[in-house]
Amino acid sequence: MSRPKAFNTKIKIAFALWWTAWAALQFSVLWGYGLTIVQATVDSLISNWLLAGCCLLIANNMRYYLPGKEKYWYVLAISLALSLMWLLVVRVILGSLFKGDLSYSAILSNSLLIRFGVGLLMLEMVTAMSLLWYSQKEQKNMEERKNDAEKLTKEAELFKLRQQLQPHFLFNSLNSINALIAVKPGEARKMIEQLSDFLRGTLRKEDQQWVNLSEELQYLKLYLDIEKVRFGHRLSDEIDCDASAAAMKVPPMLLQPIVENAIKFGLYDTIDDIVIRISAHANNDQLEVVVENPFDPETSNPKQGTGFGLSSVRRRLQLLYARSDLLNTRVEANHFITSVSIPQTI
Amino acid sequence: MKTLIIDDEPLARLLIKEYLQPYPEVEIVQECNDGFEGLKAIQQHQPELIFLDIQMPKINGFEMLELVEQPPAVIFTTAYDEYAIRAFESHAVDYLLKPFSKERFDKAMEKWKESSHAVAAKANTQALIDSVVPTPSQANRIVVKLGGKIKIIPVDEILYLEGADDYVKIFTKEGSYLKNKTMSYFELSLDAQQFVRTHRSYIVNVQLITRIEPYEKDGHLAILKSGAQVPVSKTGYGKLKQVLGL
Numbered sequence: 001m002s003r004p005k006a007f008n009t010k011i012k013i014a015f016a017l018w019w020t021a022w023a024a025l026q027f028s029v030l031w032g033y034g035l036t037i038v039q040a041t042v043d044s045l046i047s048n049w050l051l052a053g054c055c056l057l058i059a060n061n062m063r064y065y066l067p068g069k070e071k072y073w074y075v076l077a078i079s080l081a082l083s084l085m086w087l088l089v090v091r092v093i094l095g096s097l098f099k100g101d102l103s104y105s106a107i108l109s110n111s112l113l114i115r116f117g118v119g120l121l122m123l124e125m126v127t128a129m130s131l132l133w134y135s136q137k138e139q140k141n142m143e144e145r146k147n148d149a150e151k152l153t154k155e156a157e158l159f160k161l162r163q164q165l166q167p168h169f170l171f172n173s174l175n176s177i178n179a180l181i182a183v184k185p186g187e188a189r190k191m192i193e194q195l196s197d198f199l200r201g202t203l204r205k206e207d208q209q210w211v212n213l214s215e216e217l218q219y220l221k222l223y224l225d226i227e228k229v230r231f232g233h234r235l236s237d238e239i240d241c242d243a244s245a246a247a248m249k250v251p252p253m254l255l256q257p258i259v260e261n262a263i264k265f266g267l268y269d270t271i272d273d274i275v276i277r278i279s280a281h282a283n284n285d286q287l288e289v290v291v292e293n294p295f296d297p298e299t300s301n302p303k304q305g306t307g308f309g310l311s312s313v314r315r316r317l318q319l320l321y322a323r324s325d326l327l328n329t330r331v332e333a334n335h336f337i338t339s340v341s342i343p344q345t346i
Numbered sequence: 347m348k349t350l351i352i353d354d355e356p357l358a359r360l361l362i363k364e365y366l367q368p369y370p371e372v373e374i375v376q377e378c379n380d381g382f383e384g385l386k387a388i389q390q391h392q393p394e395l396i397f398l399d400i401q402m403p404k405i406n407g408f409e410m411l412e413l414v415e416q417p418p419a420v421i422f423t424t425a426y427d428e429y430a431i432r433a434f435e436s437h438a439v440d441y442l443l444k445p446f447s448k449e450r451f452d453k454a455m456e457k458w459k460e461s462s463h464a465v466a467a468k469a470n471t472q473a474l475i476d477s478v479v480p481t482p483s484q485a486n487r488i489v490v491k492l493g494g495k496i497k498i499i500p501v502d503e504i505l506y507l508e509g510a511d512d513y514v515k516i517f518t519k520e521g522s523y524l525k526n527k528t529m530s531y532f533e534l535s536l537d538a539q540q541f542v543r544t545h546r547s548y549i550v551n552v553q554l555i556t557r558i559e560p561y562e563k564d565g566h567l568a569i570l571k572s573g574a575q576v577p578v579s580k581t582g583y584g585k586l587k588q589v590l591g592l
Contacts, residue, residue, distance in 0.1 A: 168401065171425035172355065175444035179361035232356040269403045271380055298498055299404045299487070 023048040039104055047090050051119055054086050055126040062130040066138060079123040087116050176230050191229055198222045210249040213280060217241060220259050227263060235267055236275045244282040250342050251320060257313050258291050258338050266293030287342040295336050348375045348391055352384040353399035362397050365451040381410035382496055393418050395458060400424045409489040417471045421454050438474055490523040506576045507532055507549040519572060542589050544582030552589055
């Protein structure tokens with residue numbers, strides 16, 4: 001939490017002026033009571049400097065430790081104690097400075113009550129003012145933070161929606177359908193069906209309910225099939241899933257960014273014919289899914305960053321299972337291999 | 347009139363071929379699957395007009411165009427491209443957003459015919475290329491021509507850049523390459539936290555600096571890991587200090 005700014009220059013000047021005025025007042029009162037100029041000056045300066053110091057102490061303390069409402073009485077009590085201490089210190093210092101002078105000592109003793117009254121009032125006033133000042137600042141900060149957080153959440157949601165639509169994929173696919181209509185209308189129809197199934201899948205998935213791996217793989221197969229139409233014979237896929245794995249559960253859309261990643265670097269950024277492989281098998285209580293894609297080392301460097309775009313998957317796994325070891329990547333001879341382990345029991 | 351279709355999706359090319367059927371005066375001399383093929387085909391056939399996709403493997407449409415001397419008129423085809431729509435509006439013959447209808451395509455061809463001479467359209471393409479500066483988040487590589495081939499230089503491998511009159515020399519561990527751009531172009535498109543213009547004619551990759559020594563009266567020299575020495579002017583030194591947090 002950021003500290004509120006200390007008193008700015010204007011306030012510092014006002015503070016200094018106030019104490020100068022007050023010291024001058026005390027000086028004239030003491031002088032009027034018959035003290036010498038020296039005595040009056042020293043007395044008022046020392047008393048007021050010390051009192052000013054106490055006020056600064058309190059105000060500064062509030063800057064770092066702002067008490068809640070229930071502590072207000074406590075704080076006022078502290079300033080009471082502080083003013084008593086101040087009085088004691090003043091008495092001791094002034095008493096010893098003017099030890100021999102009896103008339104001074106008399107005036108000093110007689111004025112103790114008034115001094116205490118003034119000192120106490122001053123300190124309590126400063127306490128109250130600081131409390132008010134710093135609480136207001138705190139309030140403002142909290143409001144600002146709240147607004148910022150809300151803005152961020154909204155932006156994140158919009159971004160997520162936009163990402164889900166995958167505009168490049170969508171519009172390119174529609175363009176392919178457009179091309180097929182004249183020459184292969186049957187295939188155009190099929191692709192329209194595939195695309196709408198895919199989009200429906202994208203929009204449907206709720207975060208909470210887990211799906212069977214077979215369902216998720218079906219969805220991913222749709223995605224790959226659509227891409228196959230777009231890219232002619234460049235893309236082939238091999239999906240290999242054993243029976244026990246097919247029945248296991250996965251969080252919906254968990255695997256999609258991984259396959260998207262594989263397509264982005266394996267297909268969009270390469271020129272030759274390629275194969276994307278997805279394999280899934282059960283391993284005791286865990287489901288292991290491996291996605292493999294080739295990549296072109298000239299244009300993509302897997303050593304950079306956390307394996308491009310997989311950070312969202314990592315984060316999701318962290319949130320779901322509180323583990324950071326479930327997603328692993330490695331490179332083998334120009335092939336990028338992503339493995340995810342999905343525990344079946346939380 | 348010769349034309350090329352450059353797009354990495356066969357179906358997208360098929361669509362344009364179909365739409366071009368009612369234009370017998372336009373001859374499709376070649377279809378290209380990527381920027382490399384595209385560059386070669388342009389050099390070989392010298393078409394008047396090309397249909398160019400932007401999103402292509404390895405190098406995109408813009409990067410390919412940069413390497414073409416005297417580029418032809420261009421009609422861009424793109425699925426969804428945020429960053430250069432405005433540039434298209436001012437300089438390209440037209441841009442077609444996929445999926446586009448036959449009518450929309452015909453309108454683009456009208457524009458092409460209207461642009462009085464092929465020369466004017468070609469000049470516009472050059473202006474277009476010059477006006478498009480990739481944002482630092484996109485420029486993680488620089489594309490240059492090396493003999494007849496295209497070389498992709500990852501930005502992290504650049505030691506420094508040296509400016510001359512009409513072009514800039516890019517230095518890496520392997521050697522130096524020329525690119526037909528200005529120093530300001532690189533200043534704008536490279537990440538300012540990694541690449542600092544230390545001198546009127548030099549931009550340095552600060553990640554590869556091992557030390558900075560004073561040099562002559564007011565200047566300095568940045569010594570790179572490779573041993574290269576790059577001049578740093580007085581203002582350049584200030585910029586360096588700021589970026590490096592000295």
